[in-house]
Amino acid sequence: MHVLYHHIRILLACLALTACGGKLSHSMYVMESRIASEEEITEANLQGFDCFYLVAPPRWQADDFDRDEAFLVKKYVTGHRYARPGVVPRFIQTAHRVGASVLCSFPGREFIEIASDSLRRERFARMAAAFVDRYGYDGIELDWEHTVTPELHVKMMEAFRKALNRRFSKKMWLTTALNTEHNYPVELARRLEAAADWINLMYYDMGGGDWGKVPGHNAPLDKIQKNYADNWSQFRPSKLHIGLANYGYGYKGIAPGEAVPEGKTLKDYALPGYRPDRREGWTEVWDEKAQCPYFFSPDGSAFITAENARSLAAKRDWVLSGGFGGVFWWEFHCDWVPSTDPSTRGTHLITDLW
Secondary structure (H helix, E strand, O other): OOOOOOOOOOOHHHOOOOOOOOOEEEEEEEEEOOOHHHOOOOOOOOOOOOEEEOOOOOOOOOOHHOOOHHHHHHHHHHHOOOOOHHHHHHHHHHHHHHOOOOEEEEEEOHHHHHHHHHHHHHHHHHHHHHHHHHHOOOEEEEEEOOOHHHHHHHHHHHHHHHHHHHHHOOOOOOEEEEEOOOOOOOOHHHHHHOOOOOOEEOOOOOOOOOOOOOOOOOOOOHHHHHHHHHHOOOHHHHHHEEEEEEEEEEEOOOOOOOOOOOOOOOHHHHHEEOOOHHHHOEEEEEOOOOOOEEEEEEOEEEEOOOOOOOHHHHHHHHHHHHHHEEEEEEEHHOOOOOOOOOOOEEEEEEEHHH
């Protein structure tokens, strides 16, 4: 992924998110593997978010879940060792001090091999509940994007809810992230709402990125609104959290909406990651339909996709008017510029605008 930092030095007090008299949930994904050092994990750096999805689960093999629970606990819970053992506990403790919850995010492609078997589902869910108990998490986030089917996804979430309720007397959060092209029948939507505290809809990577044949906006509002109306309006809006992108993509030698030639991919046109505050002479062009900007190089040979103050305000207005439960971002380090002084806070180039 070619990360684009869009550096906006504008005070936007109007972007404070409130709805129905209450504060919208504001959450962030964090890749444990991208945390450079424990010094990055300070209260100042984690301020402003209600929840973090820390992607730091054990690495599992699907066929292990044909084994008994004692084996699974020994291998994946008591026997689990992080390469940097202090990072996860420090992150959770620091987040708790600023009033944020931390959910362990379980991503993967092997879920189809687990979810399609009832015993594997139950054993995996019990292992996950034991894992979050051991490390002091506040719940589980299931990030199953590619092989997911609505029926198996709901069964997996129900297994997680059952395992959490069985293990804990206190409230434990259960959420899930979904590719937005799925469609859930009403009956399955009601069951998913019953199992999940909320559902994260990933409204980004909609304009190419590392795949596809046609480059365009990363998160165009018109396509987001149409997708929601077509695929997700059977859910209660308060159960849905809208995904926002704090990164973009850059391309050279191709124009927005131009299909790549046969035998090529968008990766052949991708620009290396760079900082926009070092791109003198670039021109911002607003797309009224998408409610997003493009940024073009001085010679017109390259362009980038990114949010700006105006596009974020448009998304804010839609989220508030729709009565959604919250917003979330991918990913902390796509937006993060550390301070050169370790005693001070670094800068969140996009998410600080909220």
